[in-house]
Amino acid sequence: MLNEMTLNRISTGIEGLDEILSGGLIAQQAYLIKGQPGSGKTTLGLHFLNAGISQGETSLFISFSEPEFRLRRNAKLLDIDIDRVEFLDLSPTADFFTEDQTYDIFSPAEVDRAPMTQKIIEAIDKIKPQRIFLDAITQFRFLSSDTFQFRKQIQSFLRYMLDRDITLLFTSEGSDRNPDDDLQFMSDGVIELHTTPERRSIRVAKFRGSGFVKGYHELELRDRGMTVFPSLIPETHQRKFTSEAISSGVAEIDELLHGGIERGTTTIISGPSGVGKSTFGMQFMKEAAGRGERSVLYAFEEAEETLLTRCQAVNIPAHVMIDRGTLSVVKVDPLKYTPNQFVHLVRAEVEQNNARILMIDSTSGYRLSMQGEDLVRQLHSLCQYLKNMGVTVILINEVHTIAGGEFSVTDVGLSYLADNLIFLRYLELEGELRKAIGVLKKRVSDFERTLREFHITKYGIKVGEPLTKLRGILSGIPEWIDRDKDK
C-alpha cells in the first residue's frame, strides 16, 4: 500500500520548501504556483528545473511570457544553472508588435490554440521531460472560448502530462479580479507566494497525498535565488540524548547547582551590567570544549573580538576553542535577521555541526536586533526546539537594577522559559562593591538555597563558601548577622 513515505518525493531545489512539503513534491503530480508579478514564481520554477537536472532528469521550461534568452540571463544572474534545461519559447516575438500581428477576426481560441498545443505535444514527444515548468497557464484562459472549455482543456492538458509521468509546476497570476479557484481545484498542490512591502512569504495551501507544514513561512529572494525559512514547529524535531548534569568546571558552582545544569534545559543567567553573566555562561562552554563538545555563542551586543579578548583575560581560551571547532562566536548585527532566519542559523549549527550548548547574549539584544513581532513567543519556540534536540541553552538576561531596590530576575517576562534561573548581584558590603551568585529555580533537581560570593579573576571564576552569616543580600546592602549579635 502506498503511504506518504513510499511515494516518490522529488526536491523543489529549495531546501526550506522541501522541508515544508514533508520532504519534497510527490512526483508525477501537477502543482499550481500562484502569486502576484514579482513574487518569485519563475525563480521557484528555475530552482525546480535545476534540481531535476542535478538528479539526471530532463527538464523543460514552457514559457508563454518571457523569451528564452531573458530567462537564461536571469537564471545566470541568480547563479542557477539551467544550461541543460530545454526550452519551449511560446512568448510573443517582436514582430507581433512591429509587423502588427494583432487580429480580431477570429478568437484566439480558434487561431492560436491548435498550433500552440501542437508545439507543446511535439516538444514533449521529442524531449520526454520528467519535469516541466509552465509559465503561465493563465495563457490558456485567453485561448479558451469560455470557462467550461478552459476547465476541460486544462484537465485534459494535466492528464496528458501526468500520463507521461511528468511532474508539472505551472504558474498563475490569480487575483481578486482574476480568480483562479478552478486551477486550484484541478491541481494536486497549491503553493502561494505572497509579497508585501515589508516581507515575502510562502504558503502551501494544498498538497494531495501528503502532509505539510501549515501557515506562512518567510521567503527571501536574494542574489542566489530563493531561500525559504520554514517556521519552527518544535514538536516535529526530536533527538535522543541523556539527561545528565553538565559541570561548569568550578566545584562551588556545581555545588550550588547540585551537580551542574542539565543537558537539554534552558538556563537564564540574570544580573546587572558588568556583573559577569557572559563569563559565567562561557565557563560552561569552556568545560564543554574540554569534553570535545561544540558550543555556539550568538553575540547580539558585543563585538566578537572584544568578547574573545575578555575571555582570554579570565582564563577562558576562546581563540583556542574556536580553532579547535569547539566554539563558534556569531556576531548578530541589528535588524539583519528575522526570527525565522535566525532559527535557520541555529538549526544549521545544531543539525549540521552538532552544537551542544548555545548561548544568546543577550535576550534584550535579541529583541532589539530581530525584525518582526512576538519575539518572546519566537524565543520560546526556539528554546523548545533546542530542548527537544538535547541542546543546553543559556540565555543572558540583563536587569537594570545595579544594587538595592526591588529584586527582579528578568525585565522582559522571560522567566517562564527557564528551567534554571541563576542570578548574579552586586552587593555593597562595608563600603566595597562585591558580587554574589544564587540559584532561584531549578526544575530538574534541588539546588543550594544560599548565595555565594562571586569573583572573576585572571585565573577564572572563583566562587566562595555559602554566605550564611549575611542577611538582606537580595536588597543589595546586606548586614552581618553575627556582628549584630555581638553588638
Place this chain on the structure above:
Amino acid sequence: MSEPIVFLVLSFKKRNRELLSQVLVQADYQVIAVGNYEELEQALFHSGTVNLGLIDLAVCDRRIGSYCEQLQAADIPFFAFTPQYNPVVEQDSLAHGARSVLVKPLVIKNLLSLINSLVGKLA
C-alpha cells in the same frame, strides 16, 4: 470542371486578411486580399471575376460606402464585419448591399457554413 469561386477580402488589418485568406484557401476558394482602397479599386476593376466579398469595416471611413455600392451594382454579394454590434452601421451596410453584418470575432465553422450556403445559392 467548374470555375473556382473567387473571394475579395478587404481588411486594413494585415493579420485579419491573412487569417481570412487562410480559412478560405483551406476551404478550396480563391482569394484576392486587399488592405486599402487603392488595392480594392484595383481588384474591383482590373482583377477579373470576383464572386463574393468579405469586408472588414474596422478602420474604414465613409469612402467604403461607394465601394459597397459598386459591389452591389456588380451583383457581387458580400458580408460586412464589425468589431461590435452597432445598429446604425448595420443599417447602413445593409442599405449599401451587404447580405449580412457579422460581429467579430467570427466562429470559423459558422462563417464557412454561411459562405458555403451562399456559394450553393450562387451555383
